Amino acid sequence: MCGICGKPIDRTLKHPSRQRVSLDHTVPASKGGSHTRSRVQAAHLSCNQAKAAREPVESETPLTG
Numbered sequence: 001m002c003g004i005c006g007k008p009i010d011r012t013l014k015h016p017s018r019q020r021v022s023l024d025h026t027v028p029a030s031k032g033g034s035h036t037r038s039r040v041q042a043a044h045l046s047c048n049q050a051k052a053a054r055e056p057v058e059s060e061t062p063l064t065g
């Protein structure tokens with residue numbers, strides 16, 4: 001099951017496929033606590049990449065449009 005889109009993942013798919021399973025490292029937002037644990041969930045490679053592209057990085061990038 002994909003942890004991002006919630007759809008089942010075909011684990012038989014291999015590298016060339018963008019629907020293959022990949023590991024998504026979910027890091028919880030910093031809550032000021034000392035315990036920050038990252039957990040790993042399965043996700044489609046395409047979903048994983050799309051998520052990574054959408055998540056803001058350290059620096060603020062100006063939005064155009």
Ligand SMILES: [Zn+2]
Binds near residue numbers: 003004006007044
């Ligand atoms: Zn997915």
